Amino acid sequence: METTHCVHVGDARDLSGLDADSVDLVVTSPPYPMIEMWDDVFADLDPEIGDALDAGDGEAAFERMHDVLNDVWAEVERVLAPGGIACVNVGDATRTVGDRFRVYQNHARVVEAFADLGFDPLPDVLWRKPVNSAAKFMGSGMVPPNAYVTLEHEYVLVFRNGESRSYPPGDDARYESAYFWEERNRWFSDVWTDVGGERQTLADDALRERSGAFPLELPYRLVCMYSVYGETVLDPFWGTGTTSLAAMAAGRNSVGVERDAGFVEAFADRASEAPAVSRDVNAARLAAHREFVADAREAGDDLGYENEHYDVPVRTRQERDLRLYDAASVERVDGGEVDGRTAVEADGGSDSFGDCTYRVVHEPHDIEE
Structure with a gap:
């Protein structure tokens, strides 16, 4: 099995290089409106956002930031295949602008935007993130009434583009893409407490300051939950490429869009780690399943069933053909550096959508003793 992973240096509000209905899954984490680290990004895209913040008008800035995101969501609707799933990781923001403190509910605005585009919102996930601070409230210390709770969670919002997808009976790729029964129970819980935040390890300090804490486990889990081997995953807010790395490890194709060519070039080191990452992830999944089997047998x-590819019993008939694939090799095939001049024109334009492309060869994960 081979997969292709393309990254385009450009603006996610224009995905004209992608055909309509050409991707099967969207997994992304956009800049969060009203989080200060993203102010400059939004102001570059719409200078009136910076003017509103300078004037102390938080509500106007919030609205215009979501207007920017809404343009991206409209493109997502165009390129996502009927029945395809969009997963958006976003957090709310608390902030004082001028003399007013409030929470800005980003998740509610994203839900509204997708519903307006005709998507069906599905049950979402509350991602409970670990925090280092011992303080569980802010504001007025130990006396009422002006304290407020800290935000220790984000959302993974899930939307379907129309009716559920259908596959031919006995589709091999779909059944090989199955997850274990106990994984299903954990992954499809509406509260995730077992996924930690992850600081991006980038050598460039400026890039690191503009990166988010998007752990590999988050997109990897979503890719396995909502797509099949060989399908295509889009991340319109690609950043450090964690979604593409997850797709490489999970045997899916990927497309990313990123405004900063520096992030795209820095991804070369992460891509080279895909074989080790995929082997480790697959080994961990099998080891966890064996622990589940041992506990079940002790009880x-x-x-009741046997998996066809690994010497392990499974709970359901649908798990019999489950098979894991390692990324055996990764090759960069675009033939040039992404520096705004070589692989792409100085203005970020390109004749092809993939300004940086990797090809990954996948092989079945070996049976472990």
Whole structure:
């Protein structure tokens, strides 16, 4: 099995290089409106946002920031195939602008935008992120009434583009893409407490300051939950390429869009780690399943079915063909550096959508003793 991973240096509000209905899944984490680290990004895209913040008009800035995101969501609707899923990781923001403190509910605005585009909102995930601070409230210390709770969670919002997708009966790729029964129970819980934040390890200090804490486990889990081997995942806010790395590890194609060519070039080191990442992830999944099997057998449960590719019993008939694939090799095939001059024109334009492209060869994960 081979997959292709393309990154385009450009603006996600214009995905004209992608055909309509050409991607199967969207997994992304946009800049969060009203989080200060993203102010300059939004102001570059719409100078009136900076003017509103300078004037102390938080509500106007909030509205215009979501107007920027709404243009991206409209493009997502165009390129996402019927029945395709969009997963958006976003957090709310608390902030004082002028003399007013409030929470800015980004998740509510994103839900509204997708619903207006005709998507069906599906049950979302509350991602409970670990925090280092021992303080559980802010504001007035130990006396009422002006304290407020800290935000220790983000959302993974899930939307379907129309009716559920259908596959031919006995589709091999779909059944090989199955997850284990116990993974299903954990992954499809509406509260995730087992996914930690992750600081991006970038050598460039400026790039690191503009990167988010988007752990690999988050897109990897979503890719496995909502797509099939060989399908295509889009991340219109690509950043450091964590979604593409997850797709490489999970045997899916990927497309990313990123405004900063520096991030795209820095991804070369991460891409080279894909074989080790995929082997480790697959080994961990099998090891966890074996622990589940051992516990079940100790309780007198033989589970009832056997997996065809690994010497392990499974709970359901649908898990019999489950098969894991390692990224055996990664090759960069675009033939040039992404520095705004070589792989792409100085203005960020390109004749092809993939300004930086990787090809990954996948092989079945070896049976472990």
